[in-house]
Amino acid sequence: MKISSLSFIVAMLLSTGPAMAASTTIISNQVDITYDRDAFLLEVESPYFGWETLDNSIASVSGIANGVEISFNGYLYASADGSRNWGYEIYNGNFSLPLSFTAHSGQLIESYSITYSGTYDASNGSLGAAGVSVGGSGASFYGNDGYGSSFSATGIIPGAILPTIAGSFEAWADYTWTSVYIGQEWVVTGGYYEPGPCDEYGICEPDQWIEEGYWEDVYMDQGVIGTASINLQSIQIVANIAAVPEADTYAMLLAGLGILGMIARRRSTTKA
Secondary structure (H helix, E strand, O other), X not given: OHHHHHHHHHHHHHHHOOOOOOOEEEEOOOEEEXXXXXXXXXEEEEOOOEEEEOOHHHOEEEEEOOEEEEEOOOOOEEEEEXXXXXXXXXXXXXXXXXXXXXXXXXXXXXXXXXXXXXXXXXXXXXXXXXXXXXXXXXXXXXXXXXXXXXXXXXXXXXXXXXXXXXXXXXXXXXXXXXXXXXXXXXXXXXXXXXXXXXXXXXXXOOOEEEEEEEEEEEEEEEEEEOEEEEEEEEEEEEEEEEEOOOXXXXXXHHHHHHHHHHHHHHHHHHHO
């Protein structure tokens, strides 16, 4: 009876305990990709909630030729508004994505191609009032003007072992000033009197004042409100593969080198 009770308690503890996270493996053309989505770290910062760690379930991983594409379904997002506090503000996000690539037999991973893709807005960025950026393993992007614009930043990560894909993104905005052209005004620098015209009887009109000066462009300071947002939609990682020479290839190479050596020796003997 005591053994049955103990078994029941152990079974209850195991059933109510946290489930162990399991790794997932995607078998692609020439590589296997292993990841544990519970090991992903995804964070965003907002003006209302500060820093938040997002649930890893927002990330969906799908296999592509020799790689994976990780989509974030619109959750890796940051925005800034220069009119919120009538000044500069910046909001960020972070990501950390551990993955492991294993080459199939007869294949060798030389490097990895990585692409960060998404959309952004940056109002009045060309006037220095807004901008967005993404910086991560292998590639980066910066944008300072656009509306509903797409971006795609691609780079290379060298080596056979893929480091953790990690980086950040940000949107910043400011309330600043710019000079706006409104027209021209006449600037007087001096002048002189010129005798008035006389008629045939010698009666002359009063002297005429001739004004001297120039036209000058006129500008007025005007407030500029910057707004910016960035949505990191996906990250794509692809292994760049090279074939490993088969054993018979090496044998043929060595045989060829041996034949060349024999020919060289015979030539040297003949000359002697």
